[in-house]
Amino acid sequence: MLPATRSAQQLSGMCDYEAPMVARIRAHAEAGLEKAVVESDGKSAAPVVISYRDLFRNTEELSKKIVQLLASRPDGSPKHVTYLANPSIAYVIVELAIWSAGATCVPLSVHSPAPELEYFVENTESPLCISDPAMEGLFKPVADKLGRAFAVISGQSPLFTLTPAPGTPEAAEGVVQFAAGDAALILFTSGTTGKPKGVVHTFSSVTATYESLTEAWSWTSRDHTLHVLPCHHIHGVQNILNTALFNGATVEFTPFDAGHCLNRITSGDITCFHAVPTIYVKFTQYLDKCTAEKRAELCQGMRNEKLRYMVSGSAALPVPTMTAWAEISGHVLLERYGMTEIGMALSNNMGGTRFPGCVGWPLPNCEVKLDEEGGILIRGPCVFKEYYRNEEATKKEFTEDGWFKSGDSSQCGGSAEELQVLQDGAIAVLKATGRDSSAVGTIPEDALKSIYRIMGRSSVDIIKSGGYKISALEIESVLLTHEKIKECAVVGKPDETWGEKVTAVCVLDGDLSLKELREWGKERLASYKVPQELEVVTELPRNQMGKLEKKKILDRYKA
Template structure:
């Protein structure tokens, strides 16, 4: 299986086809430098994956492409992790070699990346299709687990998105996402190298840099997480520049409805939302030619199937109707799914049903037209209160309609009477707001049983590198 098809077929031959920060190169230049890295990996002193510091640099991209050419699993190491977590990633993955600049606490053998060197060998990807990436989960339910992704899975996922987004070699992709997750690395780098679209990684996810990518480099396809889009929506001058872009894509966390509407007003187009996981690639997306509804993540991409399953004690395992109201666990299957968790056969087995559907652990609803809305994680976003099943996302959307609230996160906490009580954590937009007013505001818009029983004002919500709120930390 060839993942980086366009790159290996001689595409991206423009000298500035690939731009990372202030460094630019052509596809052939990237391929030549990556082939040198591949040679070094093949000659490494021990078997095992190779680790790369996943900074947004040309050196990191060359190193990871080199791993793909060598057929050796690559472990993208987040640049901001502490020494303890870095040690866990390296030990758990069994990494045998570090490619690029090595942190002082890492003792693995190291090979440097030289952007000017070229290999005399004909560059190609290794013929076998074992694990290509080991991406580590956020570790919210224990130590981070290594997700094994093959080139075949990544290619299938990218081809599904190319179909959904009408993504071609005529596009220029721009983003400022980290390179240690599916969103920034697989979609945001390997996608361009597979499909032949030019790539601009802006380095830092600032509104002015996104605007520059469009104005100065002709970006047509922009990737961002809600935090980025929120900042752009608050910068009318930068947002205005984005009017000439073809598609604005938001993912990795729910996009607040007020941000969705503000982007539509300022850029002249509504953003496209999508859904996926490290384990599944992107399984759902609004299509480029599809209806764009705030809060809905569209339909299955090509090759993907979904179903909604009840998790209630009385009806556990029953398929739920596509009525836009029934909340159940989203389960998926398709060619873009992961191979398993590295060294965790029991954890891998727990994620699959007997008939081989992947349990996402996310609660969702599906309407009659096949559109999906993600309610949130079953463990923290599906709240059972007073005999009702309530999705935290619906309450968060209502809270964000309040002019005095900038951010909101809703959780369920144990309650002797209700089972769980709904607790809202809010970041205010400015002046103080009476918590009772906030509770009444939600009660006016939703059913009474969906109102928060408690409102806690906080300075900021805890988030991970992709902008997802870490709800487990809200009650700590």
């Protein structure tokens, strides 16, 4: 039986206590849980596995070395540890060891160039940098340039070592003292709307996230998740990795390869899978190239009873993608809404109906409401503490009574006609799975009236044209049903007459003129929502999570 997690109120002000996640790992080890983390690449004869017992043993040993290294840090510098490691067993051990040492985890992207890494290390004032062997050649010069202590984690399951760089000062073992309100994790915003900011989460707020997702998504130690996302991002590190470890589940890391991942998902081992819309598109493209026999085998394999749910997040899920995947897999993708500053705030339900284009209802531990402009406001124990060294930005993003201003616009419920459209959409997607769709109509009307739909990022997805406020995401969802449009981004191009012109930037399969697009669009959209301009490109700018970087498109128009 796992120990109950103490509340933030009970932990506040306490010192010298074990980080909640480390306490959970200890309990899982004592319970004899096997298969904590697996590394599989689809090529090796056998995956590499570490048990919870060995995971905890490594955590204890490495944390002592981190305590020593931090004890020699310059006076006044924070206990922040930046680390650059590929998703792996080594990554997990470093994260847990940092927490066990009472320090703050600052995971960085393995795809960042040296100047970005320098910015992150300097911005967080991290006195210690750690890497895996594969990233040492990139990260050590950064640490040396900035005068930071540096160490490399190496070894293989079940034993790992942490080796300080030559010349790193030796230090006596320090005393670990910290409290629930101390910084546990600093993640950087994507920087799509400005310079990346360091988002500070406390031991209390990260624990509140695990508790919330455990309740909402029914995580248990019997779960086994396939992990293909980056681990410097809220989706990869909190929603998947840490929530799984919190519950004693198995996390299987693998580089993304559509064929290998589909084979693992259909193996009967995997119970849940989290991804971004782009991955489901790549799966679909892979299946289209398979033989009829192999395709049928994989599609049937995804209908196994152990695969509880599949998530799509971090970017808007186009309804055509959702419908196509329902037909392929028998799963209606679970959409949810969150961001670096808040973890997860909204989610469709595990059981019952899921509505296309909707992100559901508030999660446990989260309060959600809309301001007068339709902006999403969030409050609760999952919300971050501050932007590091940026008091002005922190203050700007909170209301006077403590609600975090997400910067996203939403609609809650809608008119009778709009709610009927939601019902019809849910029925269509459920029919695509081959299951009985009659249950869709049984959802309580009050619940449907309180469901949230994301209209877009206020800064880039809300277009103000001719006096109208228009959701770019709504238009994109419609455009993607056009047989010649493979991908699209709808933006507001500055215009003296209209304020902003609705502009469709598209990757096409064939030829399509603006006239043809407008004629087609007028049959499906209000006239003021139909694109006034069409720009054809070979590819759209996306970040590592597959999210459209509309700011890069808009920046071209400002040049």
